[in-house]
Amino acid sequence: MSMTMAAADPAASPSYSAQALGPNLSLGAGADGTSKAGGTSYGNVIDGNASTYWSPSGTTGRISVKWGSAQTVSTIVIKEAAGAVGNIGNWQVVYNGNGSVLASGTGAGTITFAATSLTKINFVITSASATPRVAEFETYAGTPDGGGTEEPTTPDDPTTPDDPGTTPPPSSDALYAAPNGSASADGSIANPTTLASAISRINPGGTIYLRGGTYNLSTTIDIPPGKDGTSGNRTELFAYGTEKPVLNFSAQAENSANRGIALGGDWWHFKGFVVEHAGDNGILVGGSNNVIERVVTRHNADTGLQIARYTAGAPSSEWPANNLILSAESHDNVDSDGEDADGFAAKLTSGDGNVFRFCVAHNNIDDGWDLYTKSDTGPIGEVTIEDSLAYDNGTLSNGGQAGAGDRNGFKLGGEDIAVDHTVVRTIAFENGKHGFTYNSNPGSMTISNNLSIRNGERNFNFDAGSSVFRGNTSCDSGSNDRIVGNSDGSNQWDTGSNGSRCSAYSGSLSWSFNSSGTLVVTIGGNVVDL
Known part of the structure; x- marks a missing residue:
């Protein structure tokens, strides 16, 4: 995995070759996130307009780009809005399909990683000096040096639970359940909850990651009518990485x-x-x-x-x-x-x-x-x-x-x-x-x-x-x-x-x-x- 990072001026043209990157895959895609501040919109990060932006309701949160069919991505460009350049602190780029971290670092800019086939990619802000304003979340198949043509991979080596620097923050849009989870736990990867509790808490369009192992259950796991995702953003119940959850x-x-x-x-x-x-x-x-x-x-x-x-x-x-x-x-x-x-x-x-x-x-x-x-x-x-x-x-x-x-x-x-x-x-x-x-x-x-x-x-x-x-x-x-x-x-x-x-x-x-x-x-x- 490789990364390059730089604080970006949203009005500036990139110094690398747009031909090497290819088209911006975010244009025409969908977007969602954990929360949005008043007057901002998830869709503002994919509209090609640097004067509009998304902010979380606090100083941390997730913004995602998603597609109806798999896309190969090896570069993202995070552009901050005017007046907020430098607000973003620590971040992670997360493969939504299994929760694995593709890249992590500090500050907005250009981020590269191994070419990955996916339908949804998350940019998770874990710290900020002030409320972030993401003007654009661009996605590309290529890399600034013209790479990105290698065979895309699907991450199958998620970070280990004891690595706190690469874990997305828990929220009702990303919860972790485990065989030994507690209903009262916060649902983070370090403090997983139960499957039933995760289902009761998950927001529409969120993801529940099931850690591997045997879940010994005696009552039906019930997802009643009305506990729905949305047409553009299904609620997900996924095995975590390559782990093998068994509901017994x-x-x-x-x-x-x-x-x-x-x-x-x-x-x-x-x-x-x-x-x-x-x-x-x-x-x-x-x-x-x-x-x-x-x-x-x-x-x-x-x-x-x-x-x-x-x-x-x-x-x-x-x-x-x-x-x-x-x-x-x-x-x-x-x-x-x-x-x-x-x-x-x-x-x-x-x-x-x-x-x-x-x-x-x-x-x-x-x-x-x-x-x-x-x-x-x-x-x-x-x-x-x-x-x-x-x-x-x-x-x-x-x-x-x-x-x-x-x-x-x-x-x-x-x-x-x-x-x-x-x-x-x-x-x-x-x-x-x-x-x-x-x-x-x-x-x-x-x-x-x-x-x-x-x-x-x-x-x-x-x-x-x-x-x-x-x-x-x-x-x-x-x-x-x-x-x-x-x-x-x-x-x-x-x-x-x-x-x-x-x-x-x-x-x-x-x-x-x-x-x-x-x-x-x-x-x-x-x-x-x-």
């Missing part, structure tokens, strides 16, 4: 009220932790516009992660919608009757626009995915499953089975209710019953470029409806595929023997997430590209 609910009895996390709020982002041994769902997603990323749900007494209404009896207008489940894994979920615990589900009372992307469900006692509907509640919203994998569902990792389990990879309906789901570029491998099944959904689903191999009964089982099938491949089906709908010659069905494509899919299955979270699947050592 083994003290719960099996009961439909005993979920691990019940998320009723909107605009949240979960990332990087495990939820296990809950008495019902590991995570219930009952709010809308949430992102659940790189989370593992395992050994829960019902479906690992389920999208369904938070409040009993809520009308369909309040059902959870537009949630993204991203690069998540759900496995070995099992209930006592052996017929309810799936890997993932959006069923019964889920709204429109829910998406599963790069997800893996395996070794669950019932189905990998369950999109069940019933006449009592009517059709659910349309669900999209893409670039995902279901394998060995119906058999637990320890070999356990239950006769009542359905054992499908992807169960796409129920009770003759039509819903037009989409399943693309997805793999069903050696599930106990069907790979992909309509399960009495007579709708017009889009089933494209999927691969189904060695499932116990049928690889593809669609007995009704007008679904459109394109580019699908079936190999070694337990019985001949059944296809009713719009199917053309781009599909290779199993009608009693394998087609030519199957030669590429012999051997054992392996999978991993790459550094960006994309699911990579190999069969027989060959990468599957659908």
